[in-house]
Amino acid sequence: MADKTIRWGILGTGGIAEVFTADLLRLEGHEVVAVGSRSTATAAAFADRHGIGRAHGSYAALAADPEVDVVYVATPHPVHFEPARLCVEAGRAVLVEKPLTTSAAEAARLADLAREHGVFVMEAMWTRFSPLIRRLHSLVGEGAIGDVSAIFADFSIAPPFDPAHRLWAAELAGGALLDLGCYVLSITWPLLGPPDTVQATAAPAPTGVDANTGILLGYRAGAVALLHCGLMGESPHTATIVGTKGRIELAAPFYRPEAMTLVRQGGERETFSVDLAGNGYTYQAEEVARCLRLGLTESPLLPLDESVAVLRVIDEIAGSFRR
Numbered sequence: 361m362a363d364k365t366i367r368w369g370i371l372g373t374g375g376i377a378e379v380f381t382a383d384l385l386r387l388e389g390h391e392v393v394a395v396g397s398r399s400t401a402t403a404a405a406f407a408d409r410h411g412i413g414r415a416h417g418s419y420a421a422l423a424a425d426p427e428v429d430v431v432y433v434a435t436p437h438p439v440h441f442e443p444a445r446l447c448v449e450a451g452r453a454v455l456v457e458k459p460l461t462t463s464a465a466e467a468a469r470l471a472d473l474a475r476e477h478g479v480f481v482m483e484a485m486w487t488r489f490s491p492l493i494r495r496l497h498s499l500v501g502e503g504a505i506g507d508v509s510a511i512f513a514d515f516s517i518a519p520p521f522d523p524a525h526r527l528w529a530a531e532l533a534g535g536a537l538l539d540l541g542c543y544v545l546s547i548t549w550p551l552l553g554p555p556d557t558v559q560a561t562a563a564p565a566p567t568g569v570d571a572n573t574g575i576l577l578g579y580r581a582g583a584v585a586l587l588h589c590g591l592m593g594e595s596p597h598t599a600t601i602v603g604t605k606g607r608i609e610l611a612a613p614f615y616r617p618e619a620m621t622l623v624r625q626g627g628e629r630e631t632f633s634v635d636l637a638g639n640g641y642t643y644q645a646e647e648v649a650r651c652l653r654l655g656l657t658e659s660p661l662l663p664l665d666e667s668v669a670v671l672r673v674i675d676e677i678a679g680s681f682r683r
Contacts, residue, residue, distance in 0.1 A: 364429075366649045369394040369422050369452070371443050372434035373406040376457055380432060380484075381410050383638040384645055396422025396431075419443045423450040430480070430648055433457055436526055437533035441466045444481065448473050453480035455648050459542045460664075462533045464672040471664040480657045482648060483667040485546050487615040489643035491634045496601070496608055496620060497550055504622060505603030508551050509583050513544040513599035513614060516572070516590035521565070527591060528567050535569030537562075537674055540589040543615045545670050547599050548577065548585045554669055556580045562681040565591065575677060616640045 368384055370377050370392060377395075384390050392412050397403035400417030407415040416422040422431060423446040430453035433443050441461045447454045448470070460483040461467045474481040487493055500508060517540070519527055526532040527539060557578035565571035572590040579585075588595065599614035600607055611619040619633045637643070651659050658664055 363389075364653060366390050366652060367393045367427060367429045368645075369396060369425060369428035369431040370406070370412070370434060371396045371419055371422055371431050371447070372439075373397045373402050374434060374436075377406070377432070377434035378409075379639050380434065380641045380645075381412075383641040385410065386638050387642055387645060389649060390645060393427050394422055394425050396425075420446055423447040423452055428452055429652060430455060432484070437462050437538055438531075441470060444470055445473060448477050448479045448481060451477065451479060453648070453652060455482050455484050455644070457484045458486075459483070459538050459671060459674070460667045461671065462538065464668055464675050467664075467668040467671045471668055474657065474664065478657055480648070480651055481664060482644075482651070482659045482662060483664075484641075484644055485542070485662060485667075486641050486644045487543060487546060488550075488662050489647050490617060490636070490640060491643065492610070492617045492620050492632060493547075495632055496610070499608060499622060500551055500601065500603070503605070504624070505601065505607055506605030506625075507581070507583075508601060508603050510602040511548050511551065511583075511585040511587075511599070512602075513547050513585075514588040514595040515540040515543050515597055515613075515615065516588060516593055516595035518594045519591060523567050528565055528569060530568050534567065535565070535571070536573050536589040536591050537570050537678060540591075541573060541575070541587070541674065541677070542670065544575070544587040544589055544599075545673060547610075547614060548587065549666060549670055551601060552577070552579055552583055552585060555585070555673065558673055558676050558680070560677040560680050563592070564681075570678070570681065573677070573681075577673075 394414040396416040403415035555577035559576040562570040562573040575587040577585040597612040599610040606624040
């Protein structure tokens with residue numbers, strides 16, 4: 361598959377499917393060949409908008425399409441596991457919109473299925489593949505800021521309260537933690553690994569979902585991570601990685617960074633910038649293509665065990681304020 365064009369199927373036709381498909385259409389070596397929805401009419405309308413050749417009126421039909429190499433699962437959070445399962449059991453590689461599932465138990469089941477069938481599965485935590493995030497990891501690995509001692513990251517927005525909207529509805533796995541908290545945890549995980557202690561507090565929305573959540577992660581080596589996600593006000597959307605010899609400041613929005621500054625001990629500053637391709641989703645698509653062409657069933661940059669482990673911490677955080 362070294363030079364093979366990667367043929368994509370899009371499962372779901374909501375806003376994130378529109379954005380990701382637009383980015384896919386920018387890339388050479390990628391082709392969007394099919395879309396699947398629970399409604400044939402909805403799938404056909406999406407296909408017409410994007411020039412896609414085949415529209416399927418069910419998720420199962422898309423999963424069974426032999427012309428599809430990989431399916432992007434773009435459904436709401438609670439509808440990630442079942443469509444991904446259909447695709448894996450049909451032998452289709454899968455990129456699942458974040459969070460991978462709504463619980464660590466479901467994520468572990470999906471990882472087991474992927475390994476049982478020898479099928480590629482990756483969580484679409486697109487921030488992880490951003491050029492500046494990759495550069496950040498390299499700088500930390502090279503010792504540019506010494507040992508990481510603290511991470512500060514926030515992601516809070518101010519959407520109008522609507523109990524029927526997915527962000528506010530408990531039955532749609534709403535709340536800040538699953539939707540936004542996964543970003544602040546993902547920026548932390550490659551730099552500090554799994555935490556040794558987890559503390560959290562949250563203010564609930566009238567619907568019962570978490571609306572304003574603070575997280576404190578502790579590590580035996582002495583490092584800490586102070587993280588915030590919420591739906592009650594627009595925060596700066598920045599992240600800072602502090603080390604024993606300096607710090608790295610990710611400009612807003614840290615989950616789609618176009619600039620970051622390395623501040624070395626003594627005050628020397630070096631700024632890095634990049635013009636992102638499209639909406640920033642192209643990089644995860646390129647990683648999927650790279651893995652498929654190499655015959656990999658997981659991405660070494662975001663292995664399934666990490667996605668499961670992050671969800672395990674999310675489960676722990678959620679459990680701490682639901683008791």
